[in-house]
Amino acid sequence: MRLSAAINSFKSSNLISWKTTGKLQQTLAGCIELSGKTLHSGKVSKVKIWPGFAGEGRYFEFHSNLIPASIDFVRESLLCTTLCKDGYKIRTVEHLLSALEAKGIDNxxxxxxxxxxxxxxxxxxxxxxxxxxxxxAIEQVGRKEALDRCGNNVEKLAPHLSEPFYVSRNDSFMAAFPASKVHISCGIDFPKVPAIGCQWFSSAALDDSYEKHIACSRTFCIYEEVEHMCSMGLIKGGSLDNAIVCSATKGWLNPPLRFPDEPCRHKVLDLIGDLSLFARSGSQGFPMARVISFKVSALSLSLGVSVRLNRVKLNKKILVN
Structure with a gap:
């Protein structure tokens, strides 16, 4: 079973119920416009983010094609999360979606x-x-209550777990436990890269700590793997200005780090972006749960693992570092 089918089965199963957050759906109070170089192609792209109608959620527009920011449209890709519909692809969406989810921009x-x-x-x-x-950019324009096309506000829902969820492969795992608030703990382990080593970071991921402790953490890579990634046609736009690079023998090549555990914090940033793809109709995507992950990367990367959800065996895909 493909990743999107497995996650959709999880999303629609009895494991998840949608409950009110006690809040109304939100959108931007103005338009955001930013442009810059991309990581893998090295090309420049431009993004305009417009306020949206309540109930319509977050979606991309590319060549007049609309691609919802939903797990239904995730496709497998290397070193980034990719959305695809009708032959059109939007790559490396995880940082943007992470910020929108954490800052409460639902539509x-x-x-x-x-x-x-x-x-x-x-x-x-x-x-x-x-x-x-x-x-x-979100802070600069602010946010406001989102109204539907008839001028009505819409209640914001969030997914709640009814029982613990667990998926693993070798020593890599992700678990989620029912909780009244969002909480995330993330661990990474690079035993062959002593400057990184084993790290853990925990946070109430969708509160004010996101901006202070997660959003500014940068992508990291291992110097000895750069040549291989380049040979695969990846990271053409990568540089010491848009990633922190660590050598197994020489340590960090472009210090200082913003936090001693910056690599682990960045994994939390990515995970929030990926789990935001559970959102539907302007709801919250990140589940109201205590989420614990170890050596797990973006949902769009692939290694098959078997999990049991409500006595149904599904295939889910993760990347083991």
Missing amino acids: CRIQIQSLDSEDTEVEVPFFDGSANAWVE
């Missing part, structure tokens, strides 16, 4: 374009490798 239209009008594939600008640029 918006994300218009994106490449400088090459013939492209059927486009990436979200990468900036410094964190979500800082998006958070700052």
